[in-house]
Amino acid sequence: MVLFLALTCGVAVGNIYFPQAIVPLIASGLHTSADSASMVVTATQIGYTAGIFLLVPLGDRLPYRPLLVTLLTLAGLSLLGAGCAPTLPVLLAASVLVGVTSVAAQIIAPLAAGLVAADRRGAVMGTLLSGSTGGMLLARTFSGTLGESLGWRAPYLGAGILVLALAAVLVRTVPATTAPSRAPYPALLAEPLRLLRAEPRLRRSCVHQASVFAGFSAVWTCLALLLTGPAYGLGSQAVGMLALVGAATMACTPLAGRLVDRKGPDPVGFVCLLGVLLSAVVLAGGAAGGAAGLTALTLGTLLLDIAMQSGMLANQARAFAVRPDARGRLNTAYMTCAYLGGSAGSWLGVNVYDRAGWWGVCALLALLAGVPLSRHLLARRTARSGADMRLPREGAC
Template sequence: MTPRTRGGRTAPAGGAGDAPAAGTPLGRRLTLLLALTCAFAVGNLYFPQALTPLVAADLGVAADTASATVTATQAGYTAGMFLLVPLGDRLAYRPFLVVLLVLTGGGLLAAGCAPTLPLLVAASALVGFTTVAAQVIGPMAAGLVPADRRGAVLGTLLSGSIGGMLLARAFGGTLGEAAGWRAPYLVAAALVLALALVLARALRTTAPAPPGAADRSYPSLLAEAPRLLRAEPDLRRSALQQAAVFGGFSAIWTCLALLLTGPAYGLGAPAVGLLALVGGATMLCTPFAGRLVDRHGPDPVNRVCALGVLLAAAVLAAGVLGGTPGLIALFAGTLMLDIALQAGSVANQARVYALRDDARSRLNTAYMSCAYLGGTLGSWLGTRAYALTGWWGVCALVALLALLPLALTRGRAVPARQPPH
């Protein structure tokens, strides 16, 4: 097999993209089970966003103080991306995934039983830290299928992640309103622990670790992500772009519950979950975005997405009007923001995964750690902006964050990727 030349460098022959590794054949049922696992893992990050007002009322704290649970979950997830996901290059996938799910279930159980906000925040950080299964499943699945099925399988997993993100807020808001904020945590704990048992039986064998992985020490695995960020300019650019857009996304959704349950609307927590369902259109838009990336390259798609975020911020600002006009603006603005986030993610991941076939897991760790660090910072800045200036300030923050992807793509003409010869 002839080594491939890319950007002046020679990629090793026989890399991760050439042939599936030996292990469990990834049939339709197992693919759907893994997609469901991705949905549960990602959903654990988002259902607490709809519970902030309920937590505040029950524990007797201010709403912006209760939003620390959301920030803690995202901060824990960022830490888990950096500290746990690289172990996927060293450990067997089956026990690794099962242990992660069991720990996540324990964290959810602790959160649902937490008597005080500090303990809830600590449990939320644990949930975020361990619910990184989706980022472990992606590289595993890529090694278990032939090249002509890889795109379809990864697309199915991404659909599961998006579905989990969208349905989680509806699940949290509706169940929380009916049975209290603890109920979503306890139900999620039971479902995740049951899924761990099913996955342990279904995934009886796993793909072997990459050659030489057992010889890598844990510190060397952790050091790889910062090293890749230094060595790969396109990785840095993709990470910054996604961190900025995801920061705006997190700011909006962290504060949206405060707006809808406040005096402007006076709605209950389920309204946040129902509003989130409008983002279901993103599951249809991401395949189209992928085709655009193949045809025109990542930068034009990212540029359009950044402009979409700017427009979404302007539309969302009309949410201060309240009533029907405000709700229409919130529906339209959140839909635009969701589509821009997911389409930009497709563009950035396409660029990142094309950098080095032999280091996709570590590239993913570096990229996603930066993205969720941006999301964590966006949640924190959003709550500060809302406390100081209200909804207008949050929308202004989103618009400012959208300027970074525009600046990073300005004037760049990236040719479309050509199929290998």
């Protein structure tokens, strides 16, 4: 069941990421600029953020199976609508709907966390994250390859059919559950904001992930512009093939989950932040073009994928430990902040790329990774100073 839920996560998450590989094809097909076409990525992420805030809390109020089937059905229909969009404004509107309804992965995470013991939760979350990572990577490859051959509409139409088929299967495979809360819907919407104000560990997880995910989104949104631009002159298929390199992340996230179970989320999260910072340095070499630049992009995106996904797992584990009876609302607060960061990162990345090129995008990634890293180091120093003050002075009884 965990493996099937991981597959569902992958299909749902793929809806958010596959437009990144076909931005140049959308621009060409709809006769608009690449900057305007890149708004499709931002619109999908904005919709996803809204869906997390508005719909994920329902996981604490409604049985999971009908909720998941309904959302996937609506997502499939939205994808088909996007594939038939005649103009960019219509595509942007459909992209928002795709994002809003593609939040199945964020409902599955609390479901799975409640089905296993606490000492296995990190490993199970790692397996689900592997499914999400696989969906993210394969979606880019799928859309880049299919779009290069059949046009930008084909990935949307293919994804819509796949999601509708999965919804039909979920009707019989997801176990029946009872809702853990009977709170009214307005109270469920207000609860994530209250939890953010009241829980420092939740706020810390949100700040860390929002910053890192903003840099991650900036890199992947601009990568298609770099590879299809004059420095490389490649097609959209190259973006999808480069994304396949990150398949190693699927093997790393279960390991990261087991490390979180043994060591706790803080050490794992700290190492992941250092990995993001290092990836910015490696990715900067991609501005050179040629074989050397492509090698730098390959190694840099691999490191960035592993660090971001493993850090997401550590931050989510910290957030879920705050209140076991409110995991849906905790996940709402956490993922809303993360995807607000991702949406802002996509927008920032395109604007920075337009003004400062690939070097500017890499500098933006380093700056965004430095925000949670400095907070982490400051928290460690404060904790160490407090521990030193509690030690008895020499000669004291």
